[in-house]
Amino acid sequence: MNITLREIKKSDSKQLLKLITELAKFEKLKPPSLSAQKRLINDIFKKNSNLKVLVAESQKGLIAYAFYFFTYSSFLAQPTLYLEDIYISSEYQKCGIGTCIFKELLNIAKQYKCGRIEFIVLKWNKNAIKFYKKFNAMELKDWKFFRINI
């Protein structure tokens, strides 16, 4: 299997939205609405966008993506690579593509002098947790994550 990892291009938009919708279905979450899909593509490709998308492509098209951006730790005074989404299309899972993407994210984080990579994972997603632990991911057990919906 010949897989290429690369940055997203505008012509990938439709395939990216398909993968995001698949991820939402897998996570049992509400997928982006049609207007959110349009806004998302605009926000990714607008001038000076901070949103980054790494995609994996096979002969059949896009088969995986990682959506990330840089946050910041005030105490470390270093950027953090925040991984918003990572998803490998179901028929391509367990082929090592996730590992390749994760290694590339680690490279990018080092290149940008990040002190950390951070992400949240659904508690029931044991396979994902097992996968992340291979990369020395540690759960922040002393902290609670809060959200205010506006």
Next chain:
Amino acid sequence: MNITLREIKKSDSKQLLKLITELAKFEKLKPPSLSAQKRLINDIFKKNSNLKVLVAESQKGLIAYAFYFFTYSSFLAQPTLYLEDIYISSEYQKCGIGTCIFKELLNIAKQYKCGRIEFIVLKWNKNAIKFYKKFNAMELKDWKFFRINI
């Protein structure tokens, strides 16, 4: 008590670092090293910085700060206001300054069309959790927060 809320200025740097160090002490965390302090001030004030600091000032100088930046929800396709730190100097706590700052953050989040405000809180910090719940903050109990130190 006459308190002004405003954006940080470069001349506030020394006072900001004092407050950050106080917060680290309160949180029983390692405060920023001298080189991190220098980097932090550079990163806040560099051209096109994404880091935002709201400060509260009394006649005596800075008495509180909120350090925030904008992240993004791929599913909502909207920015999120991420609150990295909020701290009110101990002698000024319980005077309503935190409430003023938080209301201002809510205004800013609305102005930037954010879908959410997010932050993490130390589990033992019951007062902070009680405070955030007044603003309808909900703990994301279905998720685990992971970090990889690089």
